[in-house]
Amino acid sequence: MQHDMKDIATRMRVDIIEMLAAAGSGHPGGSLSACDILAVLYFDKMRIDPADPKDPDRDRLVLAKGHAAPALYAALAEKGFFPREDLVTLRKSNSHLQGHPSMSTTPGVEMSTGSLGQGLSVANGMALAGRLDDRDYYVYCIMGDGEIQEGQVWEAAMSAAHYGLDHVIAFVDHNRLQIDGDNDEVMTVNPIDEKFHAFGWNVLTIDGHDYEAIGRAIEEAKATKGRPTVIVAETVKGKGVSFMENQVEWHGVAPTAVQAQEALAELGAQ
Secondary structure, eight states, rough: OOOHHHHHHHHHOOOOOOOOHTTOOOOHHHHTTHHHHHHHHIIIOOOOOOOSSTTTTOEEEEEEEEHHHHHHHHHHHTTSOOOGGGGGTTTTTOOOOOOOOOTSSSTTOOOOOOOOTTTHHHHHHHHHHHHHHTOOOOEEEEEETGGGSSSHHHEEEEEEEEOOTEEEEEEEEOEEEEEEEEEEHHHOOOOHHHHHHHOOOOEEEEEOOHHHHHHHHHHHHHHSSSSSSEEEEOOTTTTTTTTTOGGGGGSSSSOHHHHHHHHHHHHOOO
16 A cells, blocks of 8 residues: 555655646645555545545545645546646636536535635535445545634534534644744644544544555544544655745745756655
């Protein structure tokens, strides 16, 4: 698993750099930090079929941190929801790949996101619908750590625990940086684990770049009954490209052609 996931995640990172360089805008830092989580979900754990994207029993994923759309698009293209050639149309007029995910235009996108703080509420609604329809699918929600400064996240956290939504599995991409700087300086979100625990969640903390750990956490979450699970994934913003790693400046700036070539050379070596 480790080798296969690394290959997939590296290809996703290559795609992210290439599409952002072609677009001339976008968000590399938080896209790169989420690749390993998305790789394990889409290529090992989620029950999905590109040939039947509306299967009522499919698992769902809500990318609450919608600005990391390039990572989601890379996973969907790799999975076969649409041709990889589409990726270089990111943010172009008439492209189905816009700066934030759109469920009305992009195959495989379950929810239009980008207004931070709303994704977990949507995931809760999907899980409640599944319960009412007697379906057994899981709903995954990937949130940014800066995003959980939003009050709606905690209303949704309270609701998920109240209704015992054990088919909601949330990830917090804890890369510690947001658009305006370090989380702790902007508005600290720590201790994330203790806060979710106090709200009644099952809480797991992992290395968000360890494929085996991600897989084990998902299985543990599925085995937990009667309450939702949050997986706090300790990650590196800009993971995989040395000059982007842990640099807040790369939150929302696309690489130049020269920088892209340097990044691609690093990723190729990996």
